[in-house]
Amino acid sequence: MHEAGAAQAIVGMLVEEAGARGAGRVDAVHVVAGETGSYMEESLAFYLGFFAKGTRAEGVRLDLRVVKPKLTCSSCGLVFERRRFSFSCPECGGDAVITDLGDEFYIESIELSGSA
Amino acid sequence: MQVSLKRAIYEENDRLAAAINAGLRRRGIYTVNILGSPGAGKTSLVSRLAERLSRPLSVIEGDVASDIDTRTLRALGVDAWQIETGGDCHLNAPMIEAMLGKMKVEDAAWLFIENIGNLICPAEFVIGEDLKIVVSSAAEGHDKPWKYPIIFARSAACILTKLDIAEAIGFDEAAFRKGLETVAPGLPVFPLNGKTGEGADHIASWLIAARKAAAGT
Ligand SMILES: Nc1nc2c(ncn2[C@@H]2O[C@H](COP(=O)(O)OP(=O)(O)OP(=O)(O)O)[C@@H](O)[C@H]2O)c(=O)[nH]1
């Protein structure tokens, strides 16, 4: 649901960064998103395409890397990434606590080409 | 050419939110962003607190459509203002800034912002608040902390409503609290009957203490 606003913000930054570097095109954008933010790749790509039309970012390729929350087992201390449908320790089955939410949402890098 | 950036996607919103918060703090206003599902009891919480808090209080009501909650609060004598997002699933800092330009919050007041009923998007946005609290009702089921960790993890307290109908719903409070311990260890939980106000005294005291602690820093 919130992909549209995010895509709009991303396109704004892409256009700004390309402009500042005198690049004609933005070929790709690498985005890192926490799983907890529930950003859907298809939806984000769709809105990026929509908002990028007619800008230097038109046709930009989205590469989305999703980071998962990290949990720490309260019994054996193991630190592990959250797996689907489970919050318990994969080693001992003990209860775990989220120690790193992994709730970031940022542009890691962009790929530029051509000149303006 | 590959250019590494590391730019936060909501940086503009975050900057504006920080400026809004600084402005409100300068005027001694304490701001609470109230999150939760549709119908969880957010407006009931605001109403029950309005009956208990002695400082002046203003409320911003966020809804996708309609001003029903604002009219409910105004009928109670609360200074309530409506933001209709017309489809957006969360409030953001620019909406709050625009609204603060229209309304008149008294110095040293409470400012409560009832966010859009939604467990995902509102948790992602800072809008100038000092803290977030999440309202969760027994009617939603006890699995919510596991399904929506971020809203609980980013909140400073959880208000648990509708325990009066927990049995009919099959709500398992122990399971709910276990989920909270997993995703937001140590998060204080305050039971509230949104209709009778039972439990609201504790919430009011906790908020007053949080406000004092923030003023001391
Ligand atoms: N039985 C019971 N009903 C409650 C309780 N708290 C709230 N309600 C009822 O639940 C309904 C929804 O409460 P609201 O306070 O309007 O909930 P809300 O979160 O503001 O709802 P939206 O703004 O529409 O998302 C109302 O009919 C309330 O009277 C409670 O503790 N027990």
Ligand SMILES: [Mg+2]
């Ligand atoms: Mg409401």
Ligand SMILES: [Zn+2]
């Ligand atoms: Zn373990």
